[in-house]
Amino acid sequence: TPEPLVLGIESSCDETGIGIVRGRTLLSNTIASSMEQHARYGGVVPEVAARAHLEALQPAIAAALAEAQVALTDLDAIAVTSGPGLAGALMVGVGAAKALAVALDKPLYAVNHLVGHIAADVLDAEPLEHPTVALLVSGGHTSLLLVRELTADVELLGETMDDAAGEAFDKVARILGLPYPGGPEIDRAATGGDPTAIRFPRGLSRASDMAAHRYDFSFSGLKTAVARWVEQREAAGEPVPIADVAAGFREAVVDVLVTKALDACARHDVPRLLLGGGVIANRRLREVALERAAAAGVTVRIPPLRLCTDNGAMIAGLAGQLIAAGRRPSTLAFGADSTLPV
Numbered sequence: 001t002p003e004p005l006v007l008g009i010e011s012s013c014d015e016t017g018i019g020i021v022r023g024r025t026l027l028s029n030t031i032a033s034s035m036e037q038h039a040r041y042g043g044v045v046p047e048v049a050a051r052a053h054l055e056a057l058q059p060a061i062a063a064a065l066a067e068a069q070v071a072l073t074d075l076d077a078i079a080v081t082s083g084p085g086l087a088g089a090l091m092v093g094v095g096a097a098k099a100l101a102v103a104l105d106k107p108l109y110a111v112n113h114l115v116g117h118i119a120a121d122v123l124d125a126e127p128l129e130h131p132t133v134a135l136l137v138s139g140g141h142t143s144l145l146l147v148r149e150l151t152a153d154v155e156l157l158g159e160t161m162d163d164a165a166g167e168a169f170d171k172v173a174r175i176l177g178l179p180y181p182g183g184p185e186i187d188r189a190a191t192g193g194d195p196t197a198i199r200f201p202r203g204l205s206r207a208s209d210m211a212a213h214r215y216d217f218s219f220s221g222l223k224t225a226v227a228r229w230v231e232q233r234e235a236a237g238e239p240v241p242i243a244d245v246a247a248g249f250r251e252a253v254v255d256v257l258v259t260k261a262l263d264a265c266a267r268h269d270v271p272r273l274l275l276g277g278g279v280i281a282n283r284r285l286r287e288v289a290l291e292r293a294a295a296a297g298v299t300v301r302i303p304p305l306r307l308c309t310d311n312g313a314m315i316a317g318l319a320g321q322l323i324a325a326g327r328r329p330s331t332l333a334f335g336a337d338s339t340l341p342v
């Protein structure tokens with residue numbers, strides 16, 4: 001029998017993602033983003049995102065089907081992100097997924113967005129090797145997970161206590177007068193800057209912090225430190241060396257992320273690290289992660305960038321893995337859970 005054809009719907013934040021996979025084979029990955037509508041607010045506005053999903057979903061589904069050259073009636077299953085994420089945004093995807101599943105009389109898989117990010121890595125690639133540590137960093141999350149078995153046993157080792165890593169990039173970009181989204185802007189601004197010129201704080205990253213807080217992250221202190229540094233410069237009437245500030249800030253974020261991820265690998269005796277989320281676009285993060293992982297004997301897997309940012313293919317891919325593992329579909333009695341645990 002051919003592997004199951006699955007359509008996945010992702011609407012937890014500002015990306016309306018529709019993906020179609022056959023088993024681990026990626027057939028289409030359509031993404032409509034409402035990012036531009038949020039730009040002037042400097043961050044995602046939940047109500048705006050939800051309304052944008054409602055408008056984008058139907059065209060995105062049509063486009064994904066066309067790209068995959070399949071019809072709705074060919075589908076074997078529907079998958080949808082049921083959380084975590086913005087409640088109103090999630091509800092749009094969940095409602096659409098239930099409607100499709102009922103109309104087509106096909107099984108429906110409600111899945112966790114974070115586990116979806118991990119599953120992105122199996123598309124058009126080898127199956128995941130277990131166990132693996134996963135670091136997911138985006139505008140919405142900063143999570144470190146221990147994946148003992150993708151479809152059955154994923155443990156949250158730590159997450160951000162305040163800002164997500166991408167959010168920190170966005171806020172610091174704003175402080176430096178750079179546009180939203182700030183990650184790529186800081187990355188560019190940091191080129192040519194001296195990452196050692198200014199040492200910004202690395203939150204919760206002493207060994208004792210890691211033991212006490214498990215592997216939680218904190219970036220708001222770092223953001224405040226940058227704001228204060230810039231204010232003091234301006235108050236003294238001195239120019240702000242944007243390249244050095246950007247490089248110093250980026251180095252602090254990257255240092256914390258990589259230090260914790262590799263510490264988790266060592267502590268759990270796991271020689272594998274998987275990276276995901278939009279912040280993985282950061283060149284310095286990839287560079288430092290690969291360098292330090294190699295030195296620690298840890299192999300690193302990074303999905304292609306279009307599968308790192310929020311998308312529907314990863315959701316469909318996870319459902320494909322659940323089906324392959326013989327897991328039963330969800331009943332229709334589930335809602336959108338903005339704080340859904342892994």
Ligand code: KG4
Pocket residue numbers: 013014015137138139140141165166167169170181182183184187277278279280281282283308309310
């Ligand atoms: O996964 P993603 O596309 O979507 C959501 O979080 O919804 O991640 C977007 C986040 C934004 O905060 C953006 O500033 C950050 O990822 N980002 C980066 C880079 N490119 C995007 N952060 C650091 N360096 C980058 N090159």
Ligand code: ZN
Pocket residue numbers: 113117138140141277309310
């Ligand atoms: Zn995400």
